[in-house]
Amino acid sequence: MSADIIEGFLCPICMKDLGTVSQLQGHFEEEHSSEDKAVFQQLKGFFDKAKKKILGDRVDEGISPNGEVRTSGDLSIILSGYDPSWWEDQELGASRSHIDTFKAVRDARVDFFVVETNKLLIRLDKLLSPDAPTDPKKRKAFEREVVRWIPDSEVPACLNCGKSFSLFTRRHHCRLCGGIMCDRCSEIMASSYAQKLVNPAHSFSGDGFLKRSNSNTSLNSLMGVDGEAVMRVCRTCRKLLERRDKMTELRNSTPIIVQIYDKMKQCIREAEQIIPEYMPMVDSLSQGETVYNYRQALILRTKLVRLYEAVDQLSKKILVMDLRPDEQCPNPRQVILQKSIRMYASNFMQENMIGLQSLPSEDDYNKLRQARAAEIQRRIAAERRAAMEAQDRERAERERQSREQGTAGGSGQSLSPQEEGVKLGHKRVSSGGERRKFLGGIVGSKSGGKGHARTDSDGTSNSSGGWKPSEDPHRLSRSNNADPMMQQMEIIRGYIKQAKEAHRSDEVTMLEQNLRDLAEEYRRQQQSAKS
């Protein structure tokens, strides 16, 4: 051990600093998985322990009264002073919704805005049309044609500020509603902003309304000071237009942080779908079983690791994101938000990724498989011996009995040696197999019946938990002369197909196990038939 202390996510074998947990785990599995399985198991064990600790110990937090974010406790396990089972489940408490009343009041109000705004937009569209005359005189006539201007004589004072009109305080008309106000109360809208309101595709930046200059000059309704076309409107119209503009903008824009966040959530969702599929595969493969395809598991695993990495990367990206680089101090709440999102992502990864089991390497897997096959062979041999001995004993017994009773018609009632083999063999497998529970149902129903033609559809539906494969319509038409074992296997294959289509991986697992047992049994029968 070197005297230097290195910190970080170090690989315990090559001492490389990997930066993140996910990278470390990935690195370890890629580089060293064949080197020392024990080391890795220990590392994994440590991860699990650490995970438990981390999750179990973050207790001290809650929401502090001033709303600050504090660290927090693990709530996946609900503890309380009670045994939760002795008070029955509780339904959600009473509640009452006011959204209908709320909407009724709001809609009445908002409808008015919508109607008014639309009216303004239609007029605006007309005023901005390319056919509109540009000559000032014709223009004015055109404007008055689009909107009826309130006659000057009707309005002695500004409708907004109440100042009386005179030689110095002149009347101005809003080009959109035709109302009258004084110069001070009118708003000057840039025509490019107006274009954008009418046509959202029109690009626009800057202020939609011009700053008021102090000069009391009467603006030409077409040209602003700096040569840009402008339009005079009243304050009410301005508010309505701006409200619409804001809402459209909100609808159409997705901030970058949301885009990244959505991507991250997408990855999390995908990972959550894959995990339940992958877990039983690893278990089975590391037993050396052949139910699942090794390659397929490898592909899933790579997919998962890639998803986790993506979550890690994306959440980090969110963490360091600077939303407004132009400002000196970043928005403190935004920073908290970004940190919380990162915490959410790392919690997710701690929960799922650290517990992610690795596959055995291909070589190891082959070795495991061979070892298992050898084991099975040994078992079969042992069983066959046992079966033969049992048969011999039984035959001797039967012979003795028939001799004693002096009747010869017992063969119809007795089991054929073949059937006896089936029974014993199944019993053995079922007691030794991993999924004894699932098998038990089927083996039980089968070994209970004496006839070969008895199918296991009952047993299957018992353990399928709500999902049940439909009976194969072709099954009955098949020849009764075919080997019943083959028939049986054919049926199960059909079920597996259906289960796969229905994405019932549990059932697929179970059925494949059955199929394999049957195949083994069949092989044994063939062998014993030959011998």
Added chain:
Amino acid sequence: MNVILAVKQYISKMIEGCGGGMKVLLMDRETTSIVSMVYAQSEILQKEVYLFERIDTSGRETMKHLNCIVYLRPTRENIDLLAQELRMPKYGLYFIYFSNVISKQDVKILAEADDQEVVREVQEFYGDYIAVNPHVFSLNLVGCCQNLSWSPPVLSRTIQGLTSVLLSLKKCPMIRYQNSSEMARRLADSVRQVIGKEAALFEFRKTDVPPVLLILDRRDDAVTPLLNQWTYQAMVHELLSINNNRINLSNVPGITKDLQEVVLSAEHDEFYSNNMYMNFGEIGSNIKELMEEFQKKSKSHAKVESIADMKAFVETYPQFKKMSGTVSKHVTIVGELSRLVGAHLLLEVSETEQEIACQGDHSALLQRIRALLASDKVRHIDMLRLVMLYALRYESHSNNDLAGLVDALRQRGVSAEHRAMVQSILDYGGKKGRGSDLFGNQDAVAITKRLLKGLKGVENVYTQHKPLLTTLIDNLIKGKLKEASYPYLGTGQLRDRPQDIIVFIIGGCTYEESLAVHTFNKTMPGVRIVLGGTCIHNSKSFLQEVSMAISNQSGATQGNRGMRS
């Protein structure tokens, strides 16, 4: 009948209703406490709630990419703030929930403010109380009466809190109240009025036996909050004060920075949840076990050393150190408790307190009190409590020497203000104020019981006292609670044995009573009891309650802060 679950389900429902995406939770001061009692930060974080804001914080920043869950009490102030918020929305969409009934007028005000159509939901979710334990709730109101009658704002808050408990548990109860208390009658009446006014809300599936709401007054049992406690939760509250599950340890000598404020939540802390009702002695041995387990675990981690540098890895793993969090928290708390017990002779004090509350030999007790008053180690507050207990117990005893004891207090330097509390407690919880036989002097059965108990000997001298509430609930369950003392409001009576019972104590309940109710819940099959109070008292906050009830100038204060001493 689990109040924690009830509130928690409301919050979960709110978050679900808001859909996916980033969320912010906008609350007021009280709803912040309500939420923090049932949800831990990390738990709520995993539901994509990333920010927590207070509605009264000005200058919150605009973040349109967040959807906002609003959870507020329907107060005038909150409605105005929310209307303001809606006029200038800072977040994308708003899902608004009120913790109690909101008027049509207020809905209209909000609707008229929502010009930008950001509101998606407006609902009432009745989590308008602090859920402390599954069977205990509080309203965090200290000083609910002034001049021995309701202070109006506190009464209306209490009505809101109590009706929201009923609504969240979906119970429409028969109401019984303590006849000797005008306050209890008034609260009972008000609750019934609310039920009548909101009849549609209180339409629940009828159960065979209707639930019972029993409203009591603290004045009937002023002894319980004065006693020292020896179960973990009660003791921590008595000696260190629990405030919304938080304990301030900053006064503990030599405390480290990260332990200055700790959280004790039975929902999230397994050790606490297993030990909160254990007595001090048992906790000592349990904490030793916890330590040993911890040491064993750290040793098993040390085994990783066999692989080169694994240890370095472990040590640098940032959260690894956190595993000691629980252990150090409880070790610190228990250490501080035993320091206080030793330094202030609390065992001797407590034994005497228990004797005063439970047994009868006046002259022997008087001597013991005098001896304790002479000790330098006993705190002034404990001396005061001893004298107060004496005053209550021997109020009409012929050889009563209260004057002498108060004089002894004066000699010990107890302030005049505190000495005046002895008279206050008599005004508050003395014979005149009581409706029931607190010390069991009148009832022949009770006297025999006490005699028998005396003959049998006492198992634990520090926990002899049983709160009056135990007797009341026991009688209620057996159908023996006297109708004259605890009448039904309105017509109708319960014929069967009650199953669902909600007890509310005006003037606050205690953790000793919480334990009593817990024991009932555990040992009585088919009976479910929830206990609530205007607050949860320790002796300090109770003395504050008493002084506010007797004086007529000071107003109610919110928050269970206790008396500064």
